[in-house]
Amino acid sequence: MSTWQRVTAAPGGKIGRFVVFIAWIGAMLAAGVLGGDTDELADDSPAGRLPASAESVFADQLAEERFADDGxxxxxxxxxxxxxxxxxxxxxxxxxxxxxxxxxxxxxxxxxxxxxxxxxxxxxxxxxxxxxxxxxxxxxxxxxxxxxxxxxxxxxxxxxxxxxxxxxxxxxxxSGLDETLLVVTAVIVAVLLLITYRSPLLLLLPLVSVAFAIQATKGLVYLLAKYGGLVADSQSTGILTVLVFGVGTDYALLLIARYREELHRHPDRYAAMRVALPRTIPAVLASAGTVILAMLTLLVADLGPTAALGPVAAIGIGTAFLTMTTLLPALLVTCGRFVFWPAIPRVDEAAPTRHHRLWAAVARLVARRTRTVWLGSTAVLLALIVGVSTLSTGLTLADGFTTKPESVVGQELMAEHYEAGRSAPVDIFTRADTADAVAAIADDTDGVDHLLPATDSIDGDYVNIRVVLSDDPAGSAAEDTVRRLRAALDAADPDAVVGGSTATTVDLNATMDSDLRTIVPLILVVVFAVLLVLLRSLVAPILLLVANVLSFLAALGAGALILNLIGHATIDDNLLLYSFLFLVALGVDYTIFLMTRAREEVVDKGHRDGVTHALTVTGGVITSAGIVLAATFAALIVMPLVFMLQIGVVVAVGVLLDTLIVRSLLVPALSLDIGRRTWWPGAPSRTGTTTAPNDAERQPVA
The missing domain is CATH 3.30.70.360 (Alpha-Beta Plaits)
Structure with missing residues (x-):
């Protein structure tokens, strides 16, 4: 046994499992002593999200430093x-x-x-x-x-x-929603695990392992937020819970499937785990590494919570990986074969399962109708993309809740019966010598109802001009007025700044748009680089990346149709960024699992049989993992914000499309149609045979 096998197999060993238990118990005790409630440190205020360069932030600084505040x-x-x-x-x-x-x-x-x-x-x-x-x-x-x-x-x-x-x-x-989300997600995962394995005992081990991962993640996030300057909000912590649950369960499914496969070959459960764990870890590590690197691209974001989600999610993914490759195997070997009851795996009983028969049929279909399958799959995805045209941007605070809160009801009543902008005037800060000119420009700006009395700064150098808008300060019309104000004031006083809640919203939207244009290309570069190293090929990474981008656009279109049906088709740029991040980074997971197994099988079986065999043996577990991940993201619909509901819908739909169409049909069909060139320039060579590549291509499906 190589050093790699000895190290990676240690958590499932007779002695190593006890070391793992002690380490995790110690980690949980440390998290309990040093950690705390992340909700207490969450900053959900709009101003707390913006970079220091935002004009509304500078306006707040002027108000704090130069003007008297009665508190x-x-x-x-x-x-x-x-x-x-x-x-x-x-x-x-x-x-x-x-x-x-x-x-x-x-x-x-x-x-x-x-x-x-x-x-x-x-x-x-x-x-x-x-x-x-x-x-x-x-x-x-x-x-x-x-x-x-x-x-x-x-x-x-x-x-x-x-x-x-x-x-x-x-x-x-x-308030209290994190616990609700955790319970809903746990129930969903438990039901799906029970359906998948039909074992009431086995579903407990992944849930216990995920619980350890979530607790460890929250402890680390709390310490970083309290002492490391990490900015977190309730949206990030909600996404974190779902992400760790979904990804952790996916990793658990992959390990359990390989372990059960080896139990049919080895009478000793420790021997089975010594084979299963080292063979599972490379694919899981590649998947986790891809997602972690993709999440860390968020560090370049200007929006505070977006930048914070990067390391927070990376910590969650890393902890999920560590838990499922140490604690879960230790629990599995400790519980023994009986944990699979009533379908306990026995040696020499490795007959093809119902799932293998199903996916063998799918593989035969893909092999026989290769071009028809990938053209048909592409046509379905392109048809779904049409739904994107039904989306509109400009999600406002008033429309941001799934149920209308009291403050929004009150604002609507004020807009109906009074000057709409009375509750949240816009603040203009300008030098004293240009105050009259600035006030005149502001008063003449379309969308301004009237000006309130101006206030001088403590040193007399600045003046605060308060502007009541004609429209609801939480609406898009008021945001347009702020943009007109800023453009008009540049001529009178380039140093004049416009602040207030509406101006903060304008800056948030501009920052989200900038982050979207910066981070999306960076995610693509990172994922492509990882695939390049992992598959040692140029063609395969391009193939996988194009397929996943197409899947994202189709998910956005299909999600748009659902969002239109439930009345939430207005989005903001953060939905595009977050859904792209999760669908590309997490979606490529399943093709990584498929293609790494295919590369392994191609060496001995040839390209055609290797790809179809990989689809056969990974189809069931990857589909189960995709359904679990989609269901966990769907749990976000219990969140009170429209943005979170939209993330849940789009990502859940996208994961299902990626699992059922992209990974099951499109990618293997394209790989078969392209042939061994899929692995160019480092195509795997067959071992123990002199069969020519063309002969290998013509071999029948096993």
Missing amino acids: TEPLFVVYQRDGGLTADDLTAAETADTALQEHAAPGSHTPDPMPSTDGEAVLLVVSLPVSDLGESGLEDTLDAIQPILDDHPDGLTVAKTGPIAAQNDMESAF
């Missing part, structure tokens, strides 16, 4: 009734206004209740001492305010809105 933020409350407010409604609003002022910052100026001109609404404003309260204190204050607002006549709509309410809704939406 308050306004909370808006809208009382509204269709057809007009009644006397009881107005009394309830006035009573609530008096009670709300008990929570206002001392000395703050609060306007009287403001009725709308149509008589259907009244607006209350209270200035809360945000700086003094802190995050937990503000949450307690909003909880204390809620009973005041709940006391109103039937049929009256009451809603809190403004930046404070929006941030509170965001935090409430994610």
Whole structure:
């Protein structure tokens, strides 16, 4: 046995398994002592995501450094009734206004209740001492305010809105959701494992191993977020849970399939694992390495959470790989053959399984109708791409939740009955000597309703001009107004900056667009380089990469049709980036598993028989792995954000397309049609035979 085999087989050995158990128990204890709740460190604020070069970030710095801050933020409350407010409604609003002022910052100026001109609404404003309260204190204050607002006549709509309410809704939406997502994902994986293996005992071992991987990953992420400057948000931690679950289970399926295959050949379970583990690790390592390198391309992103997702996901993938190649084999050999009950594998009982018979039939079809299969598969994928035309970009905050939160309801009511931009004015910071010219330009800009009184900086060098927009500050029309403002102000004062929540959204969209154009080509380069090294071929990597890009576009089109049906067809650039990353990086996994096995088989069987045999023996396990991964990403539909739901739909559809069409039909058919040139310039040579390449090509399918 070589050094590689001895090292890689050690976790499944009689002594090595105990070393593994001790190491993992120690790791879990360390994670429990040093780690913490990653949700406590999550930064879900839009401003926390932007690079320092963003104009809205610079505006925030000017406000903090040069202008007096009383530490308050306004909370808006809208009382509204269709057809007009009644006397009881107005009394309830006035009573609530008096009670709300008990929570206002001392000395703050609060306007009287403001009725709308149509008589259907009244607006209350209270200035809360945000700086003094802190995050937990503000949450307690909003909880204390809620009973005041709940006391109103039937049929009256009451809603809190403004930046404070929006941030509170965001935090409430994610509260406890990580645990929900974990349970949903675990149930999905458990059911699929039970269907796959029909063994109630066997499904527990991958779940236990994944649980260890998730706990270790969260511990490492927590330490990096707390001490290493890592920026994380609730979206990243949600994706991380699904990613580790899906990828970890995939690796487990591959190992278990190879281990069960060897149990039919070896009476000793340790001997079976000594063969199975070293033969499984190279493909799993290649897969994990490809995904890790692809994830690390996100480090060049300008958007904070996107850049943070790179190392976070890389840690998750690495931990999943380590767990499934150490802890899982140790658990398998410790439990023995009985873990496969009731279908316990016995020596000399390795008759073709139902799955092998099915995939042998698929392989024969691909071999007999090679060109028809790959042309037909390509036609299906191209047809699905048409669905991309039904997508639209520009997902706004108001449309970003799967269910409309209270702050969005309140903002819509304000937009209907008052100046739409009252709750979130745009801030313009300019030099004092150009303030009048800047104010005149701003007032004349299309989409501006009116200007609020200007405020001088502490040193008198700058002026803050607040602008109330005509449109909903969370909508695309308001974003267009901000862009017009910035373009117009460049002529009057190139140093003038535009900030506020709407400007922050504009900068977020611009940053996402820039990241998309930068990272997508980088992902392609990284994946191609890995395939080049792994397959020692130029043709095969090009073939696989083109197939996976085609699969991504088809997944986007098919996903678009589903998103249109459920009413969420408006997307942002991050959906394109994340779905491309996951589908190309994870999708190429399955072709790696297929093609590495094909390269191994081609050496002894020739190209044609090698490819078809590889499809036969890997078809069942890879399809099972693809279905598991698709189902785990589909679990993201329980998340409250439309973006997360869209990621779940597109990636789940894409993984299924990649598993059932690209890896099962398109890639093997193209490989057979191209022939041995697939491996050019380093084509594998047959051993122990003098058969010419052309003869090998004509050999029948086994």
